[in-house]
Amino acid sequence: MDEKPDANDTGRPRRRRRSRQETEADLLNAARRLLQRDGVLAGVNLREIATEAGVNHGQIYQYFGSRQALLRASVADLVDRQAADKEPQFWDLPFAERRAAMFRHRLAEPEVVRLEALLALDGDEGVNALPRFARTRRSLERDQREGALPPDADAVAAHVMAASALVGYVIFREAYARDTGIPLDELDERAEHAYARMIAGLTGGTPTGAPDDE
Known part of the structure; x- marks a missing residue:
């Protein structure tokens, strides 16, 4: 009689x-689920991640080496998947339109922002706050050549400040909504218009996506 390789001595598969x-x-999926459930600043218990994933606790160290490495891998995985799905269309947009697109993109995918913030707050020197910056720099240089940014603008600083304003809003938007008493959907819409005005100040242009009466 043939052996059944899918059964153990107890008869169970x-x-x-x-x-x-x-x-x-x-x-990676378990880490993201727990961070979403408990919040990024609640701490990450590796044993709980292992239990959630259904693996041995020691395999985390075997495969990733540390808690930071696991979280960093989570961020890299999310960024790579987002880039494959959405980001390539942003590179060829002028500065103001690119920032408006990134505002909507980050707002729809806040998980990466929170994970990046967790790593930065935890002192991880490997955190990459400006992924694919070489490509971004090429876009900024094109912006200045084609007039999307003033020729005398500090394009890198403009990018950094625009990115930091967006990251700060994404992280604190729910707290801002509670403190102001403004419903979150309404606050998001108003923040997007305010962000467009800020970007227009950097470019010297008209706010992208501003309401008709502005």
Whole structure:
């Protein structure tokens, strides 16, 4: 009689052995779920992540080496997936339109912003706050050549300040809504118009996406 390789000595079916790639993906997904549930500043318990992913606690160190490395991998995974889905269309837009598109993109995908903030607050020197900056720099140089930014503008500083204003809003938007008493959807809309005015101040142009009566 043939042996049944999918059964153990107790007669119960053996659990299929996961590949390293599958285990890493399970750990990344578990980390993101717990961060969404508990908040990025609640701390990350590696044993809880392992339990959530259904893996041995030691495999986190085996595959990632540290808590920071696991979180950094989560950020990199999210950024890569977002870039594949959405970001490429941003690069060819003029500065103001690019920032408006990034505002909507970051608002729709706040998880990456929160993970990046967690890593930065935890002192992780490997955190990459400006991913693909070489490509961004080329876009900024084009902006100045084509007049989307003034020729005498500090394009890099403009990008950094625009990015930091957006990141700050995404992180604190729910607290801002509570403190101001403004419904979150309404605050998001008003913040987007205010952000467009800020960007217009950097470019010397008309706010992108401003209401008709402005």
